[in-house]
Amino acid sequence: MRLMLAAASAALLTVAAQAHAAPPPASAFGRVPAVVDATISPDGKRVAILGGTSDQRFVSIATIDDPALPVLPLGDAEVVGLSWAGNDHVLARVGYWEKYGPRLAYRFERNVSITPQAKAVARLLDGDAFSQYLVEQPVLGTSPGPPAQVFVMGLLPGEAVGGMDTRIQRKGEEGYVSALFKVDPATGKGVRIERGDSDTIGWELNTAGEPRVRLDIDELSHRFTVYARGARAGQWTVLWDGGDFDSRRRYLGYSAPEDAIYLFLDGAVIRKRVSDGAMETVSQIPADTSPRLLWDSRSLGAFAILTGGEKPAYHWLDPEIGAVHAALTKAFKTQDVWLYEWSADRTRFLVRVSAPSSPPTWHLFDKIRKELSPLGDEYPDLRGVTLGQTQWITYKARDGLEIPAYLTLPPGAGPNDKSPLIVLPHGGPTSRDVYDFDYLVQFLATRGYAVLQPQFRGSWGFGAAFEKAGQGEWGGKMQTDLLDGVAAVAATGQIDAGRTCIVGGSFGGYAALAGATLHPDAYRCAASIAGIADLGFFLVQRQQLYGESSGTIGELRTALGAASKDKLAATSPARLAANIKTPILLIHGDRDTIVPPEQSQKMVDAMKAAGKPVEYVVLENENHYLTRSATRTQTLEALEGFLAKHLPVTN
Template identity: 35%
Template sequence: MFKSFGVAVAACIALTSSPVLAADKKSDLAIYGQLPNIETVRISPDGSKLAVVLTNSEQRYLMIREVGGEALTRVAVGQTKLRSITWAGEDHLILVVSQTEEVRGLMGPAREYYMASDFNWKTKKLVPLLRNQEDSMNVIVGAPMVRTIDGEPIVFLEGIHFVDNRGVNTLYRVNLRNNTTRMLDYGARADADDWLVDATGEPAAQSVYDGKRGRWSLRMKLNGAWRTVDEADTPMGSYGIAGFGRDGKSVLVSRADDKGNDFLREYSGVDQHTDLPSDLSGLIYDPATLALLGGATLKGDELTYTFFDAGSQKTWNAVVKAFQGDRVSLVSWSKDRKRVVVQVDSAEMGPAYALVDLNTKQASWLGEVYQGVTADQVSPVRAIKYKAADGLEISGYLTLPKGRDPKNLPLIVLPHGGPEGRDEPGFDWWSQAVASRGYAVLQPNFRGSEGFGWDFVKAGFGEWGKKMQTDLSDGVRDLAKQGIIDPKRVCVVGASYGGYAALAGATLDRGVYRCAVSVAGPADLRKFLLTNIRVNNGEAGASQRYWLRFMGADGAKDPDLTAISPAQQAAKVDIPILLIHGKDDTVVRYDQSQAMADALKKAGKPVQFVTLDGEDHWLSRSATRLKMLTETVAFIEKHNPPE
């Protein structure tokens, strides 16, 4: 369909004014550690404009520009944590931001709250949404749903309305033209946790979840009345609603069978449903009809897009082929699906955004995700597999320092968070930064990781701090056996659950690592679970059950938690430890690292503790993210020199 991309591409358009950082023999860590220079790109419904979120070392910007033309406006967002942007017609953008707050009158500690605003790029007027609503908060609890009704963009938001001092997930309708807001279908169910609005602006479905019982139900509006069409026991959390089905009217839910295998179910009424193939994860919808078109899934190391319609599949295959084997992801497309924004991840150059015009059969670069990262600063990544001690096959990724012979290298083990997450192929800023200093980097998908089947996830149940931990050191031993790494020069570094794994490497699986760095890692599991109960107003709900399943404990006070809590095993530490934690972390609270630091000091063990002021669990700010990376690299270079 296209000529080779190198021929079809237009000249690269520089979207930021930030200078490219000079690279010497060792690249400046800032080119990896600051936030991406382009965080996201969204194309307008008619395909004529692009909304681009840019960052530099200090703040974010939102730029609106013509496709192939000049910038129309550019506004500074500052250090606001801008989480998403959504076009609402051609003149409006819905901006979703978040901030950490402890709200007076609400039980529990500080939380991360999300808020929505309407930005009219023509008038440059920013209007907060859901403000001044009686007995309500100005926060949202779901993604904005934009519908065009009688030619006007209408936004539907899930907010919090208080009834008898209890917050209820409630649906609101916002007319952007006259800035009027009204509440819809209030009182349908107190335990509502998700809504779906059809193309005409009518509520079509509602997900309800009883956290105490672990019971989910789906309600649909049929012939003007709400009916319960399905129920299920879901102790690990609500199924919610995925969107509309293939006809744009049926309701789609991502479910699991009694063996834990995922599948999609389309509901058209009571006792009326159809099950779809289970290999679709990242679902794709028609921006005009809201109908399900297909989905994306990571099969092994290959990102695959599957469309129900043969014509759409052929078109997408041609788009991917035009980029000569690079990993291509769908980001945004126009309402007619003729102009498509994609992210292209090159093994040699790193990730960049591009615009594909299916009318002209041309593609053009929009800009690099990480400005300043060149081919000389991208280290090669290879997919690997090895056997754990019990014979289970573990996969992962090995990043090798560019230009170095892959023999007897120093190694950094970098386990992912979750724990039911996974590492994926492609550019990873953290592993690339560490590799730029001369280290090999191992990112293992240990048992319990998602994406490798339910049996592999189940293999992690009860193995927190046990086989999930030795899956990491088994990878070290495999690389040492091949002669790729020096087993005497290994450190472990991670964030969230990966931070726990780093601490467990220093306390539970000793003798493997020379140093450990934990970024926002749980350290005292009993305290971690009790805090989670406090956040949920005293209820041990779905998230509690999720953690306990992996920990293999009966409850927050189970004495078995002591044996797998690094803070309780601090006396065993015989390597240096660096703790890094954001003060505003609401997922793994700051006091987890504080507890570990106190335990290490009491035991007379070496520890450094770095506080990231104003930072959350996701390293959302450029300066503190770079500080984390700089402190980490300095620590491992001191205790595990790369030369």
């Protein structure tokens, strides 16, 4: 078997020289991966790849055993993902910005249809009078045909805006309700097949594209409800009533082959049939973990339950897929094997392989021929480079709670070298770090720093009680969990507790600033990337986006512990700038819509008013996720210079 990548392979398979005497430049880590996404056609004959060099991005469509390789250059377009609609069209999810007046700008995502000849032919629902107001355009399913059809969310005029993510409603306009459209990928034109109401947030389809499940969130009570109906279109009836807004997280999805939904209830994964509502337990889940379901994009069935601490742990619902995974895991040993997608007949698989110390690589596996072909490296300039080694540790917080963490030591570090330490709390905060390559961690490790990634209370993945323990603790125990991690690692002799800085992005950026203001003697310096500085102001910003009485705002208030204005102020770094004793670096994208850049500006203004020096780097044309190579590299270079000045590796 040959997967012919022709001219584009030079961009996707560039091989760096073997290990450098000096660490690789920031650009080797900061580049956007050479393979961002890949997708295989249902018939298994073509693979579409989103990638390219650091500054020349493209979509390439490779035909197996064929030297032809059409390539679509992307220019400045921000393409964030690919998927096939039948065998003759690739859907590229494209992000772009539109300005409305001098101050308002919105980021939109739309789906563009591309032929196997790499020609962009249509934008789905382009010009639809109402769907243009939807900020995103979720694809809820495809029908392979022929002809193929795409099922996407759109909007119709209605009585209320509800909780949908739309542009701000203009005065005098009526509201909108969600709708399900069937769209021809060849033309982008669609017809409505289902109308929701003001509470509807989505549908689940079977392989024929028929809506079998409808998901609603009540505008007033925020109650989450799952509706279902029979194969022949009839009335929607309640299949499961979650009871509150948070219950939507206990809904795991709809399985088309079983015509059933999956729920996580009372510590077990439950299957509930649409036809008669009968329920059965699929798997008991340990109390110290949280499950995810993995889904087959072809059959629309669940194939595994994913849990895990240090590494992913799979409970296979589909033994055939599990057998393929087991065979590949033997080949790649300590690395994590992710079965990304496969052909409809399950003979060809896209595989992503990675580990904390191994940059990800992509492969095509042919099960019949038992052949594995390389598709590309995500970080080609790091091939052969010696990176830091990562270990999984646990330690006790001061109240006795067990906290897991990843600890990465610099390349070649001995057990008693006492490296300077970077504490790197993750974002979210209901998220977690995973057993995967992290460009920021390894960039810091190759500069001589140990990196601690605590999975502080409130992190997702370690059970409901652990997550709930973070409520109301943004400025409290979630921060002391970090300090307890420093003390625990220092006790092993591996790091120097007196030479510690804290760095983080998003919520991690808040944690960095909270560390510098609430515990001003704990760290030598702090760096916040797209971080929150003023909790009260952030709450106001989110209210302006979602509405003061929305479920999203209620959930944020719960996370903050229903805090009073006084408590919000007492845990907001921008209100505590006078406490700062250490150097601060702020980095923020000017197009961040998740944590607006005004948050960092608030911190800058507060520090200047308090007579404190501050460094502030504004990333032009960059969003919350640092999706551009130039600005990602700029961030790493700014951080490297800041740390070299305030936390030199050698005293």
